Amino acid sequence: MSILLRLGTRGSPLALVQARETRALLARAHGIAPERLEIRVIRTSGDMIQDRALSEAGGKGLFTKEIERALIDGEIDLAVHSAKDMPTLLPDGLVLSAFLEREDVRDALIAPGVASIEALPHGAVVGTAALRRQAMLKRLRPDLETMLFRGNVETRLRKIAEGQADATLLAVAGLKRLGMLDHASAILSEESFLPALGQGAICIETRADDAATNRLVGAIDHADTHLALRMERAFLAVLDGSCRTPIAGHARIEGGTVRFRGLILKPDGSEAHETARSGPLAEAEALGRSAGEELRTRGGPGFFTGT
Numbered sequence: 019m020s021i022l023l024r025l026g027t028r029g030s031p032l033a034l035v036q037a038r039e040t041r042a043l044l045a046r047a048h049g050i051a052p053e054r055l056e057i058r059v060i061r062t063s064g065d066m067i068q069d070r071a072l073s074e075a076g077g078k079g080l081f082t083k084e085i086e087r088a089l090i091d092g093e094i095d096l097a098v099h100s101a102k103d104m105p106t107l108l109p110d111g112l113v114l115s116a117f118l119e120r121e122d123v124r125d126a127l128i129a130p131g132v133a134s135i136e137a138l139p140h141g142a143v144v145g146t147a148a149l150r151r152q153a154m155l156k157r158l159r160p161d162l163e164t165m166l167f168r169g170n171v172e173t174r175l176r177k178i179a180e181g182q183a184d185a186t187l188l189a190v191a192g193l194k195r196l197g198m199l200d201h202a203s204a205i206l207s208e209e210s211f212l213p214a215l216g217q218g219a220i221c222i223e224t225r226a227d228d229a230a231t232n233r234l235v236g237a238i239d240h241a242d243t244h245l246a247l248r249m250e251r252a253f254l255a256v257l258d259g260s261c262r263t264p265i266a267g268h269a270r271i272e273g274g275t276v277r278f279r280g281l282i283l284k285p286d287g288s289e290a291h292e293t294a295r296s297g298p299l300a301e302a303e304a305l306g307r308s309a310g311e312e313l314r315t316r317g318g319p320g321f322f323t324g325t
């Protein structure tokens with residue numbers, strides 16, 4: 019049976035689940051055998067860095083660069099990514115052509131027997147690699163210590179089981195997809211712990227001029243998720259000058275209205291600025307940008323230099 023499309027993905031267990039989900043949706047939408055959709059694993063520089071925070075090693079593009087290279091070179095027809103890991107600027111000629119229906123956007127606390135951030139013992143050590151999580155934890159609990167926690171979801175869960183830290187935070191979406199949500203000791207409300215832009219969403223990247231692939235992929239696009247992600251990415255693009263800035267935000271569609279909250283913080287949680295927007299769907303991207311501009315102004319020049 020001939021291969022119809024080649025799907026590129028990272029090789030982590032979560033990335034593979036996401037690639038298989040994309041393959042299943044495409045096969046069903048077009049009534050084709052899943053074997054005609056080939057999954058190709060591509061190793062990225064992000065997968066090889068274990069000892070430094072990603073923000074220090076070069077930021078988000080680390081998980082996407084090699085996959086985008088394969089897409090540009092025609093070795094694959096589409097790339098499946100976690101939207102959260104996607105830089106706001108894509109290489110020339112590539113587009114995010116579809117977003118799958120979003121999973122839960124919230125973060126989970128993994129701390130055996132502890133049901134909330136408030137209930138963590140004084141001075142507890144929380145392992146995380148995300149600046150946003152570190153800053154939000156410090157904001158809520160300045161007494162907490164944070165330590166760098168790298169590796170995939172399984173690795174981080176193992177580190178907690180071994181007692182390398184008292185707690186960690188992981189996206190509910192990833193835990194659910196891996197069938198590991200039972201490791202969560204609490205699910206943090208969106209109100210108290212605003213998620214990362216793009217969290218819980220899978221996006222599909224293709225070549226802009228590949229009309230055949232774009233038509234096939236268009237069939238599995240989820241309109242509400244797509245619009246919410248366009249808004250979140252417009253917000254992020256305004257603020258993204260430094261990937262050392264903790265940024266959080268979430269857009270949701272309710273009927274004909276889009277509602278957005280966005281937040282920037284200093285890495286130590288000592289300062290935070292939050293804003294909200296709501297309006298008609300047609301204005302989603304413009305509202306996202308205006309929210310970003312407001313926070314950029316309120317943060318002021320010193321905010322984004324890492325001081």
Ligand SMILES: NCc1[nH]cc(CCC(=O)O)c1CC(=O)O
Nearest residue numbers: 100102188189191192217218219
């Ligand atoms: N940065 C790694 C990453 N990228 C996407 C997810 C989870 C799945 C998602 O948010 O869609 C994770 C792990 C985590 O933050 O728990």
